[in-house]
Amino acid sequence: MGMTQTRLPVDAKPISLFRGLKVEPEEAKSILRHQKDDRLGWGYSLNAYRGCGHGCRYCYVRGYPAPIPPREPGPGESGLTKPRLRNPSEWGRWVTPKLNAPELLWNQRHRLHNESVFISSATDPYQPIEKDFRLTRKCLQVLLTCRTTRVIIHTRSPMVLQDLDLLNAFGPRLSVGFSIPTDDDSVRQVLEPDAPPIHARWAAVERLAEAGIQVGISAAPLLPVRDPLGFARRARESGAASAWAGGLRLLKEDPFQALLAQHHWLHILDARFVDSVRAAFAQVLPSRSRRFAHLAPEPVWACPPRFTPGLQPSLFDHAS
Ligand code: SF4
Numbered sequence: 001m002g003m004t005q006t007r008l009p010v011d012a013k014p015i016s017l018f019r020g021l022k023v024e025p026e027e028a029k030s031i032l033r034h035q036k037d038d039r040l041g042w043g044y045s046l047n048a049y050r051g052c053g054h055g056c057r058y059c060y061v062r063g064y065p066a067p068i069p070p071r072e073p074g075p076g077e078s079g080l081t082k083p084r085l086r087n088p089s090e091w092g093r094w095v096t097p098k099l100n101a102p103e104l105l106w107n108q109r110h111r112l113h114n115e116s117v118f119i120s121s122a123t124d125p126y127q128p129i130e131k132d133f134r135l136t137r138k139c140l141q142v143l144l145t146c147r148t149t150r151v152i153i154h155t156r157s158p159m160v161l162q163d164l165d166l167l168n169a170f171g172p173r174l175s176v177g178f179s180i181p182t183d184d185d186s187v188r189q190v191l192e193p194d195a196p197p198i199h200a201r202w203a204a205v206e207r208l209a210e211a212g213i214q215v216g217i218s219a220a221p222l223l224p225v226r227d228p229l230g231f232a233r234r235a236r237e238s239g240a241a242s243a244w245a246g247g248l249r250l251l252k253e254d255p256f257q258a259l260l261a262q263h264h265w266l267h268i269l270d271a272r273f274v275d276s277v278r279a280a281f282a283q284v285l286p287s288r289s290r291r292f293a294h295l296a297p298e299p300v301w302a303c304p305p306r307f308t309p310g311l312q313p314s315l316f317d318h319a320s
Contacts, residue, residue, distance in 0.1 A: 055092015
């Protein structure tokens with residue numbers, strides 16, 4: 001899919017602020033990204049947005065080049081705006097809805113016969129702006145017509161419940177992965193300040209499970225956990241069908257590491273910490289915690305020599 005976009009007339013879709021978030025819509029050229037790694041279990045990823053209003057401080061998508069959509073000149077301007085890449089420090093303060101995502105998906109749906117689609121790999125499909133743009137819902141409506149296509153949704157937001165009717169209509173060919181990387185909401189407030197509170201995520205998992213939706217817990221990247229066994233028990237009680245823990249990936253010279261140090265949380269970079277939570281999951285959910293067991297053991301770098309994109313449940317490939 002890549003970073004391609006067409007120009008928008010400046011007065012057709014003006015750049016605006018959405019609750020402090022800079023919104024810069026675009027018309028994308030493609031919406032499905034082929035996933036080459038068979039081990040991940042899906043053939044395509046779909047991102048109806050670039051950027052993410054949840055703005056998680058560790059999100060590794062911030063490290064990928066993010067072009068600002070060019071605009072036609074407005075009144076008093078001469079020529080197109082100059083192409084510019086965003087600074088990673090701007091992550092969480094902008095989002096680019098792909099306005100034509102549902103139409104593109106409709107036109108490309110023939111590629112999805114007997115395939116699976118992961119929503120989303122480089123953004124949260126239920127970030128706050130989805131409430132107004134509804135691009136995820138519209139894409140799901142297209143996918144519902146693709147009778148042989150399996151769908152995996154990954155989110156941190158209870159907003160997914162607003163599409164419960166639609167999720168149910170998919171039956172067993174749809175599952176939801178819920179990201180709950182800590183049992184401590186004070187950690188969430190520091191590291192995922194604009195993402196929904198932890199208790200609201202557990203409540204959403206329970207609602208999904210009660211509604212018969214297959215839902216799994218993704219504790220990845222794993223953040224500080226007060227009580228690993230209690231965390232695993234909460235996952236079991238929520239009705240989740242699976243739970244998985246994965247390590248954090250740092251960017252090169254990542255300022256996030258200083259934030260961890262400031263809060264005395266550097267231990268989350270230690271593979272033994274991740275293993276301890278995985279062991280708790282295996283103890284409490286022995287037959288259900290191995291959903292990703294076929295994947296190679298995941299390395300955790302304290303100080304990677306360079307940024308290496310790798311397996312992380314919500315963010316498997318390049319921002320697109
Ligand atoms: S980790 Fe996910 S929810 Fe958080 S900012 Fe990145 S894409 Fe958004």
